[in-house]
Amino acid sequence: MSDAAVEIANVSKKFRIYHERNQTLKSAAMRRRRSIHEDFWALKDVSFDIPKGSNFAIVGSNGSGKSTLLKCIAGILYPNAGEIRTRGRLAALLEIGSGFHPELSGRDNVFLNASILGISKSEIRQRFDEIVDFSGVEKFIDQPVKNYSSGMYVRLAFAVAINVDPEVLLVDEVLAVGDASFQQKCMEKFAQLQGDGRTIIVVSHAVSVLRTMCDKGAWLNNGELLDVGDIKPLLNAFDDASRPTPHVDGIGRTRWGSGQIVIDHVEVLTADGLPFARFITSHSAVRLRLRYTANERIEKALFSISIDSSDGTRVWGGNNFESMAPVEIGDGVMDFTVPAMPLAKGDYTIDVAIFDWSTQRQLDLIKHVVQLQIENHGASESGYIALNGEWRVSESQPINGHG
Ligand SMILES: Nc1ncnc2c1ncn2[C@@H]1O[C@H](COP(=O)(O)OP(=O)(O)OP(=O)(O)O)[C@@H](O)[C@H]1O
Ligand SMILES: [Mg+2]
Structure with missing residues (x-):
C-alpha cells in the first residue's frame, strides 16, 4: 500500500453544455425533450497521488478543472472514468454555494454537513458549541444561510470542516473571502493540522502564498495534468506560463x-x-x-x-x-x-x-x-548570505590529565 492520502487514477469528468439556440416556447415544445448539447471534458485522464501529511497545492488558470477535481475528491461530483481513493476522514471547504443548503438554517447545515462527513448526531452535538464559537456567527445560527454574507458563510463552513478533525482537508479559494483576523485564524489552524500530520489540499491563484504554505503541488491545464511534484519548480513554471498578456x-x-x-x-x-x-x-x-x-x-x-x-x-x-x-x-x-x-x-x-x-x-x-x-568589506565569504561570523584561531588547550 502506498502512503498517499488521496490517489487519483485516470480520472475524467464530463459536463453537458446545453445550447439554447431557440428560446421560444413553440420551438422548445417542438424539440420536445431532445435538447441540443455538447460534451465538455473538464478533467481528462488525470492521475497523481497526494502524499499523506503534505500541504498540497493545485494550480491552473481559470477553468482548468481545479474546483471540479476537488469536488470529485470530496465526492460531490462523480468522475465519468477513473477512480479516486482517499484514506481517512475528509472535510471540504469548497466554492461558496457548493457546501451548504441555502434554505436551511446555519444550525441545520452544521448537522447536515457533519452527517455527510460521517459524524454521528451525538458527536456533533458535543462539538456544536465549539463550532459555532469558532465561526463567530452565533447570533445568526438559526437564520437560513442564504441570508449570510459570504464571509459568514465561509466562517461557518470552515468551523465545521476543521472541528470534525479531518485527516484530509480540501480548501478551494474560499479563504479569500474572510477578513484578516479570520484568515490569520485559518492559517494557524492549518499549521496545527499540518503539525499533526494531516493532509491539506489547497486551490489558490496566490502563488506567493502557496510558495510559503505548500510543499507539493499539481498543475492543471485545460483539464489535463501538466506537472506534479515539489512546489518550487512547479510554481516557477506555472508562474512563467500564466502570464499570457504582458x-x-x-x-x-x-x-x-x-x-x-x-x-x-x-x-x-x-x-x-x-x-x-x-x-x-x-x-x-x-x-x-x-x-x-x-x-x-x-x-x-x-x-x-x-x-x-x-x-x-x-x-x-x-x-x-x-x-x-x-x-x-x-x-x-x-x-x-x-x-x-x-x-x-x-x-x-x-x-x-x-x-x-x-x-x-x-x-x-x-x-x-x-x-x-x-x-561586504573584508569578508571572505561565498554564497548568498553574510553570516557576520568571527574567526578565532588559538593554540590547543591541554585537556586536564591528558596533556
Ligand atoms: N456544472 C457544470 N456544468 C458545465 N460545465 C461546468 C460545470 N462545472 C464546471 N464546468 C466547466 O468545467 C471547466 C472547469 O471548471 P472548474 O470550475 O473546475 O475550473 P477552475 O480551475 O476551478 O477555475 P477557477 O480558477 O476559475 O475557479 C470550466 O470550463 C467550467 O465552465
Ligand atoms: Mg475554481
Whole structure:
C-alpha cells in the first residue's frame, strides 16, 4: 500500500453544455425533450497521488478543472472514468454555494454537513458549541444561510470542516473571502493540522502564498495534468506560463497585471529614508519603498517581493499576507524594512508584485525592477548570505590529565 492520502487514477469528468439556440416556447415544445448539447471534458485522464501529511497545492488558470477535481475528491461530483481513493476522514471547504443548503438554517447545515462527513448526531452535538464559537456567527445560527454574507458563510463552513478533525482537508479559494483576523485564524489552524500530520489540499491563484504554505503541488491545464511534484519548480513554471498578456510600460519594462493598482516606482533606501549612494554593506538596514497608484479600491491587497541572485537563484521571497489591508483609491506607499540586510557580497535583482487576494487577480508585477549591489568589506565569504561570523584561531588547550 502506498502512503498517499488521496490517489487519483485516470480520472475524467464530463459536463453537458446545453445550447439554447431557440428560446421560444413553440420551438422548445417542438424539440420536445431532445435538447441540443455538447460534451465538455473538464478533467481528462488525470492521475497523481497526494502524499499523506503534505500541504498540497493545485494550480491552473481559470477553468482548468481545479474546483471540479476537488469536488470529485470530496465526492460531490462523480468522475465519468477513473477512480479516486482517499484514506481517512475528509472535510471540504469548497466554492461558496457548493457546501451548504441555502434554505436551511446555519444550525441545520452544521448537522447536515457533519452527517455527510460521517459524524454521528451525538458527536456533533458535543462539538456544536465549539463550532459555532469558532465561526463567530452565533447570533445568526438559526437564520437560513442564504441570508449570510459570504464571509459568514465561509466562517461557518470552515468551523465545521476543521472541528470534525479531518485527516484530509480540501480548501478551494474560499479563504479569500474572510477578513484578516479570520484568515490569520485559518492559517494557524492549518499549521496545527499540518503539525499533526494531516493532509491539506489547497486551490489558490496566490502563488506567493502557496510558495510559503505548500510543499507539493499539481498543475492543471485545460483539464489535463501538466506537472506534479515539489512546489518550487512547479510554481516557477506555472508562474512563467500564466502570464499570457504582458505589456511593455513607458520605460521599456515588461509587466503583467490588470492595472487596478499600478506600481510607479521602487526605491532602495537607508533606514532614514535616504537613497543608498552606490552599494549596500551587508548587515546595514535597508528599506524597500514601493510607490503605487490605486485606480480602484482593493479590499485585500497582497504585496510581494522576491530577491534573485545574478545567477538566477531565488534567494528570498515574501509577502504581507499577515497584515493585508484595504488599499484606497489614490497614491500610496508600501515600505518593507529589513533591519540588517543578511545578503552576501554580490548583485541581486528584485521583483515586486501586487495581487488582489479577494478576486485572486494579479494587479501588477514587475521583474527586475531594481538592483541591489551588496558589498561586504573584508569578508571572505561565498554564497548568498553574510553570516557576520568571527574567526578565532588559538593554540590547543591541554585537556586536564591528558596533556
Ligand atoms: N456544472 C457544470 N456544468 C458545465 N460545465 C461546468 C460545470 N462545472 C464546471 N464546468 C466547466 O468545467 C471547466 C472547469 O471548471 P472548474 O470550475 O473546475 O475550473 P477552475 O480551475 O476551478 O477555475 P477557477 O480558477 O476559475 O475557479 C470550466 O470550463 C467550467 O465552465
Ligand atoms: Mg475554481
